[in-house]
Amino acid sequence: MTDLLKDTLTQHANLTEPPGLDLDSIISTGDRRIRRRRAVVVLGTAMVTLAVLATGLTVAKTLGPDPAPVALPFTERRATYAIGSDIHYGRDVISIAPNKLNAFVQTDAGFVFTTTGDGGIFLADGKQVRRLGDGPGELGELTAATRGNLVGWVEGFNDRYESVVYDVAARRELVRTELGNKVPPNVSLATAPRVIAIDGDDAYFGTLKGVYRWNLKTGQSQPFIEPLDPRAIRALTADRYLLDAHPENPTGPALLTLKDLPGNNVKGTYPGKQAYLSPSAKYLLTGANDPQRITPPPTDLKLFDTTAGKQLPFYDPDHPRLIFSQWLTDNTFTAAGVRLIPQLIDPVPGIPVDLLTCSTNTLTCQVTTPAFSTLTFTTTPPRTAPFTLPIGTPIRWLYG
Amino acid sequence: MADGKDSSAFVEFATARHGALYRYAYLLAGDRGLADDLVQEALTKTYVAWRKLRDPANAEAYTRKVITNVAITWWRRKSWHAEQPRDDVPEQPSDAEDSTARLWLWEELRRLPPRQRAAVVLRYYEDLTEAQTAEILGCSIGTVKSQVSDALKKLRARLGADADLIMDKAGMTE
Numbered sequence: 001m002t003d004l005l006k007d008t009l010t011q012h013a014n015l016t017e018p019p020g021l022d023l024d025s026i027i028s029t030g031d032r033r034i035r036r037r038r039a040v041v042v043l044g045t046a047m048v049t050l051a052v053l054a055t056g057l058t059v060a061k062t063l064g065p066d067p068a069p070v071a072l073p074f075t076e077r078r079a080t081y082a083i084g085s086d087i088h089y090g091r092d093v094i095s096i097a098p099n100k101l102n103a104f105v106q107t108d109a110g111f112v113f114t115t116t117g118d119g120g121i122f123l124a125d126g127k128q129v130r131r132l133g134d135g136p137g138e139l140g141e142l143t144a145a146t147r148g149n150l151v152g153w154v155e156g157f158n159d160r161y162e163s164v165v166y167d168v169a170a171r172r173e174l175v176r177t178e179l180g181n182k183v184p185p186n187v188s189l190a191t192a193p194r195v196i197a198i199d200g201d202d203a204y205f206g207t208l209k210g211v212y213r214w215n216l217k218t219g220q221s222q223p224f225i226e227p228l229d230p231r232a233i234r235a236l237t238a239d240r241y242l243l244d245a246h247p248e249n250p251t252g253p254a255l256l257t258l259k260d261l262p263g264n265n266v267k268g269t270y271p272g273k274q275a276y277l278s279p280s281a282k283y284l285l286t287g288a289n290d291p292q293r294i295t296p297p298p299t300d301l302k303l304f305d306t307t308a309g310k311q312l313p314f315y316d317p318d319h320p321r322l323i324f325s326q327w328l329t330d331n332t333f334t335a336a337g338v339r340l341i342p343q344l345i346d347p348v349p350g351i352p353v354d355l356l357t358c359s360t361n362t363l364t365c366q367v368t369t370p371a372f373s374t375l376t377f378t379t380t381p382p383r384t385a386p387f388t389l390p391i392g393t394p395i396r397w398l399y400g
Numbered sequence: 401m402a403d404g405k406d407s408s409a410f411v412e413f414a415t416a417r418h419g420a421l422y423r424y425a426y427l428l429a430g431d432r433g434l435a436d437d438l439v440q441e442a443l444t445k446t447y448v449a450w451r452k453l454r455d456p457a458n459a460e461a462y463t464r465k466v467i468t469n470v471a472i473t474w475w476r477r478k479s480w481h482a483e484q485p486r487d488d489v490p491e492q493p494s495d496a497e498d499s500t501a502r503l504w505l506w507e508e509l510r511r512l513p514p515r516q517r518a519a520v521v522l523r524y525y526e527d528l529t530e531a532q533t534a535e536i537l538g539c540s541i542g543t544v545k546s547q548v549s550d551a552l553k554k555l556r557a558r559l560g561a562d563a564d565l566i567m568d569k570a571g572m573t574e
Contacts, residue, residue: 008505009427009525018422019436023411026440030447092408126407 027127074125075108075147077328079357079368081336083387087111087124088369096124102384105144105151105392106326109168112142112151121153123168132166133173139382142392145198146237146279146327150174150216152195152203159183161193163205165216174216180207197236206230225264234274238281240306244273250289258284258306268309274299278330282307283360285324285333293398296391298323298338298375303360316365319356325389331360334368336389338375351375353387410450413459414443421463427521428471430510438474442466465536468522472514508558512551519547 078090082104085097089111096113099122104113110125114135121135121142136142136153143152149169155162161181165174181193196204196211203214204224211224211233231247239261246252256275258267272286274297284306287299298321303314316322319337327333337356355369373387377397385395418439425435425442446453446463453459509517515537522533523544534541 004505005520006524008509009521012506013423013427013525016423016426016432016435018419019432021414021418022440023414026414026443026447027407030444033444033448 024127031127074106074110077106077326079328079334079355080106080325080390081355081369081372081387082113082389083373087113088372092126094124094126096122096129099129101388102138103142103388103392103394104390105142106390107144107149107151107168108147109149111390112144112166112168114138114140114142132168133164138394141194143195143198144392150198150203152198154181154193154195161208163193163195163203163207163214165195165198165203165214175203175214175219177205177214177221179205179214179221180209180212183208192230194230196230196233197241199236199239204233204236206233225262235277235284237277237279240267240277240281242270242275242277242284250293251291254288256286268306270302270304272302274324276324276327276333277306278327278333278360280330282330287322287324294375294377295396295398296323296393298336301335303363312360312363314358314360314363316356316358318367319354319365322356322358322365323353323389323395325355325391328357333358333360334389335365336373336387337365337367339371410447410459414446417460417463418443421460421467424464424521424526425467425471427525428467428514428518434471434474438467438471441470461536464526465538468518468536469538472518505555508555511558512554516547516551516554519544520551523548 074089080087080089082088082101085095085100087094087096087101087104094111096115099113099115099119100117102114102116104111106112110123112121112123112132114121114137116138121132123130123132134155136155140153140156144150149167150165151168152163152165155164160178160183162176162178163181164176166172167174193208194206196206198204198216201215201217203216205212205214205221206228207230211228211230212221213224214221228243229247232244234242234244234256236242240258241261242256242258244256250273254271254273256270256272258270259265260267270284270286273289274287276285278284282305284304285301286304287297287301289295290297290299300320301314301322301324303312304310305312316337318340319335320340321338322335323338325334325336335356335358336353339352339354341351351374352371353373353375354367355372356365357368358365373385375385377383377385382394383397385397388394421442422435422439425438426432429435429438442463445466446459449462450459453462509520512520518537519533522528522536523530528536530541530544534544537544537547539547
């Protein structure tokens with residue numbers, strides 16, 4: 001059969017204009033169906049227990065057996081930054097409008113962020129923005145596990161702080177505890193509590209009374225190996241951590257000690273005040289604090305192989321100062337690179353920053369997004385940069 | 401569904417192919433509202449199954465198969481002999497060449513049973529081979545041949561006295 005039949009079909013097809021594509025509806029309906037299927041799979045195996053511990057206000061919910069593996073979006077780490085209401089996740093842009101992003105981290109279920117003006121803590125999963133709770137406030141810090149769906153923060157009250165660990169995929173708090181965080185008179189704000197790290201089955205809470213290790217499966221806690229300033233542990237990943245012996249002095253001796261858990265054995269010492277361990281802890285980046293107190297600091301990052309205990313000749317000739325962002329893999333990390341302007345020593349308003357992807361193999365960086373923002377700061381507190389990275393805090397200039 | 405990379409790939413696929421899929425669905429359903437529902441449902445099923453598909457070429461074939469099967473299922477539930485939708489008011493004016501033959505043919509195509517109509521659309525609009533048509537309809541090549549043959553016979557019979565003229569214009573000879 002030929003011409004007229006084909007012409008007739010083609011003509012009628014061409015005369016009808018397709019309506020708008022409702023992708024939101026397709027994806028939300030599809031997600032509901034997927035969740036229903038998973039619910040059938042995991043029904044009968046999921047176990048959630050509530051245990052009210054002797055501390056009274058501490059509530060722990062044990063993780064129970066792991067549910068069947070589920071596929072969540074955002075398991076891939078990409079070169080990412082945020083400006084205003086837009087999170088640039090690789091080539092994708094995720095809008096959180098009308099909110100303005102203050103700080104954010106990535107989980108496998110999406111980006112967890114706080115907003116300017118202490119508006120709460122939220123999840124953006126690419127399809128919707130969902131409020132998770134009150135959050136740590138505009139100046140608080142978000143801490144995400146290297147991989148997975150857990151994020152932690154500290155909420156402040158008049159008489160106490162509460163450390164929180166939240167499972168974004170399960171949409172529930174795993175821990176909320178005031179352990180070590182009853183506020184004594186005349187407490188120093190310099191030692192504000194923080195969730196230091198979430199590593200494996202453990203969360204590490206930096207509190208007013210030192211550091212505690214909290215097992216997320218059993219809900220049991222124990223003081224860390226030694227009483228520590230919440231700022232003393234600069235990084236903790238894959239059962240290794242970096243200790244700053246003088247956290248109270250940001251411009252003091254820049255020496256970090258690498259130790260392992262649980263033996264607390266010294267594995268090496270490295271120069272620097274800032275530390276960023278790769279997911280397996282094979283590689284370590286260290287940097288000095290910024291003399292002008294930009295935090296986290298644009299700094300000359302040094303790369304070390306912790307297995308061999310030696311420095312690698314990492315160097316980016318076009319960007320002498322980098323603000324670390326995140327490890328994409330064990331061999332790749334991203335950073336914001338402050339462009340080299342030879343005649344300038346210190347950053348000046350308007351100096352461009354490039355988003356970089358750097359490799360422990362090639363020992364240098366490639367520009368992923370050129371001049372995506374500038375290293376400038378608002379003139380009134382909290383003096384934030386116009387962009388932020390998935391590091392859990394805004395980039396701020398502490399000097400006015 | 402899958403991870404962010406897969407989600408982006410699905411969005412890219414759906415955005416790029418929505419128009420073509422909608423036109424295919426419209427030719428099957430003969431009604432714009434039903435066609436929209438068919439595509440929406442088919443893309444939802446494709447989204448759920450996306451991780452198993454990966455290749456966009458597979459995704460398109462899968463989505464067309466779903467459109468066809470869902471259309472046939474809906475028609476069976478609604479009884480094909482019940483009142484059929486009429487949605488043949490074109491959104492653009494037809495040109496002067498839009499002959500009586502085409503209007504007649506379109507009306508008669510709409511009255512074909514769903515599987516026969518699907519076979520005709522796949523063979524003569526989508527230009528698929530008999531084997532490809534059989535794959536989408538989930539039947540043998542022999543069944544495709546018989547479905548198309550039966551469809552042509554019905555068209556010829558229904559067009560009655562004008563059949564010869566129309567068949568000649570259409571080249572509808574076996």
